[in-house]
Amino acid sequence: MKKALLIASTMFITTPAFADDHKHNEQEEHHLSESSALRFIHAWSRETSGEEALVFVEIENTTDRDVMITGAETHIAADVSVVGFQMQSGDGAYVPIGELVVPAGAEMDLAPEALAFKLSGLKEPLEHGAHFEMHVLSDGEEIEIDVEIEEADAHQHSHAGHQH
Amino acid sequence: MMAFWYDLPVAVQDGLVGLMLLTPAIVLGAVVLRGFETRPLLFALVRQQVWLSIVFVALIAVSVGIGVGLIAQERGLRQGTARAADKFDLIVAAPGSEITAMLAAVYLQASDMPLIDGETYHDIESHPRAELVAPIAFGDSWKDAPVVGTTPQFVVHLAESLTEGRMFASEEEAIAGARVPLSVGDEFSPAHGVGGAAEEDAHRGANYTITGKMPLTGTPWDRAILVPVEAVWGVHGLAVGHGPEWDGVVGPPFEPRYFPGTPAVLVRADSLGSTYGLQATFNNDETMAFFPGTILARLHALMGDVRQLMSVLAVITQVLVTASVLAGLMMLTKLLSRRLALLRALGAPGRFVFALTWSYAVFLIVIGAASGLTLGVLASWAISQAITARTDILVQATLDWPEIHIVAGFISLTSILALLPALLTMKRSVIAGLRG
Known part of the structure; x- marks a missing residue:
């Protein structure tokens, strides 16, 4: 009887832990995408019903050579370009920068008031809590990343700072 | 519909928003005044109550002026500080506070900072994508003017062309900012440090001659004196960045050992x-690389929340007044x-x-609001002049759409x-009115 109680209590204690692990692994799958040279972590965008949106993501170059990001595409927007934040006559603006070179072994943070993927001609509103897929083109590879939509005034991914 | 709106020029969007905000007052005016010609009696009323009308208009004007002035001033300050950082694409410094490094390198608010060594500088200088790499070595001063060690290439980048004289060519020469009270040919001796604690005699014997003047840039660099970085190292008894065979020509390339x-x-x-690639490369354990524009934009985003609060407070104040x-x-x-009762007794309808x-x-409100706009612009111009004089950052506060929107909303609400x-x-009863 004691043994049965012990097994039952162990199950109650361990089952939520397994559930947490499973949930975390699922989230990790969403938050991390890898190619042979690049790791994309915590891709996110902001809720909007407008025509444009910015996608931010942390990129790590895991090789000892520079890697070039040549473009990106997603089914929810007519066009995707890489943009960089720049001050122009006292006002900030995101301007197209063409191709993006991720230096060898470096981490590049695409973040507000820095670099971003700009989605133009959005075909549907972006709603908080939803996800969409985006394909990044880099040195002949196409990497699928899962973009999480945060609140309209978010400044970072809701899991920013977590290790993957 | 939204696509059409986004396709409109920004000025047209702003104009339409202003018109939308004014619409309630316009519609109300059309409904209330429909069928009546009130102007002769209105002007007679204003003439009769001229002093009272002036007091009412002045009260409204002051409250609107304060709101408009504050908002225009905040924008002018934000744009002025950002313009001052325009020339500073990327700053590399030893790891620490980005804000401290930005204040020191861009706004010349000197601070004790660790130094970047020769090997690291060489790595930055030899990066294939780097077009301009220049040291910014601060710490000395002359009176209130910071003395900054750098290269001729940096002076050209900052000032584009000199208004007077020529570039420094030796360790004894210097370029003065537009607001420095030194002319071409003047000599000065630098003090060690900045401000009240500066040691006037620490660099006795070191003299610079002004060879050129920079144009007005609207930045703290207008109050700075730029000298060859070799001279700053030299007066501190350090190596001068070049080996024993140095020919005396100031500027890069520098030898890492020296x-x-x-x-x-x-x-x-x-x-x-x-x-951005260079930033990613030099943001590592040994150096930090940052965009002053990004730091400012993040600070401005915080100020943006304050701005919204200020706008709401301004409208509340105006409505209370x-x-x-x-x-x-x-x-x-x-x-x-x-x-008024006599007017009605003579046959004027109550609606008249x-x-x-x-x-x-509404006449008092509109005249007061328009005067307030003018007052706000004048006030912010005066405050801008004072801030520019104190900080050397050119602040230009001008009237823009946000202020016009606030005033348009104010007119509608108060009408x-x-x-x-x-x-x-x-x-009010006509009979009671006639009896007084």
Whole structure:
């Protein structure tokens, strides 16, 4: 009887832990995408019903050579370009920068008031809590990343700072 | 519909928003005044109550002016600080506080900072995508002017061309900012440190001659003196960045072995994308690389919340002042009740008295708001001059759409409030009015 109680209590204690692990692994799958040279972590965008949106993501170059990001595409927007934040006559603006070179072994943070993927001609509103897929083109590879939509005034991914 | 809106030029969008905000007042005016010609009596009323009208208009003007001035000033300050950082694409410094490094390198608010060594500087300088790499070595001063060690290439980048004289060519020469009270040919000796604690005699024997003047840039660099970085190292008894065979020509390339260090380095790459690449490369355990524009934009985003709060407070203040004016107006109409009652006894409909009272209130509000706009612009111009004089950052506060939107919204809101005294006047008994 004691043994049965012990097994039952162990199950109650361990089952939520397994559930947490499973949930975390699922989230990790969403938050991390890898190619042979690049790791994309915590891709996110902001809720909007407008025509444009910015996608931010942390990129790590895991090789000892520079890697070039040549473009990106997603089914929810007519066009995707890489943009960089720049001050122009006292006002900030995101301007197209063409191709993006991720230096060898470096981490590049695409973040507000820095670099971003700009989605133009959005075909549907972006709603908080939803996800969409985006394909990044880099040195002949196409990497699928899962973009999480945060609140309209978010400044970072809701899991920013977590290790993957 | 939204696509059409986004396709419109920004100025047209702003104009339409302003018009939308004014629409309630316009519609209300059309409805209230429909079928009546109130202007002769309105102007007669204003003439009769000229001093009272002036007081009411002045109260509204001051409250609107304060709101408009504050908002214009905040924008002018934000744009002025950002313009001052325009030339500073990427700053590389030893790891620490980005804000401290930005204040020191861009706004010349000197601070004790660790130095970047020769090897690291060489790595930055030899990066294939770096177009301009220049040390910014601060710490000395002359009177209130910081003395900054750098290269001729940095002076050209900052000033583009000199208004007077020529570039420094040796360790004994210097370029003065536009607001430095030194002319070409003048000599000075630098003090060690900046401000009250600066040691005047620490560099006795070191003398510079001004060989050129920079144009006005609207930045703290207008108050700076730029000297060859070799001279700054030399007066501190350090190696001068070049080996024993140095020919005396100031500027790069520097030899890592003889490079004593610099607190900050300005980097400009061949493109914006490359600049971000350089930032990623030099943001590591040994150095931090940051965009002053990004730091400022984040600070401005925080200020943006304050700006919204200021806008709301400005409107609340304006509405409270207008409510007081309208309360005063109610008392005035009570004083004028006999004349208004006589008007009605002569056959004027109640709605005419309503329209006359409302149009008088709205007349005061519109004149007050327009005067407030002018007052706000004048006030912010005066404050901008004072800030520029104190900080050397060129602040230009001008009237823009946000202020016009606030005033348009204010006119609409208060024209609705003005219905109240008009309604009370109309409801007042004619007989009671005639009896006084």
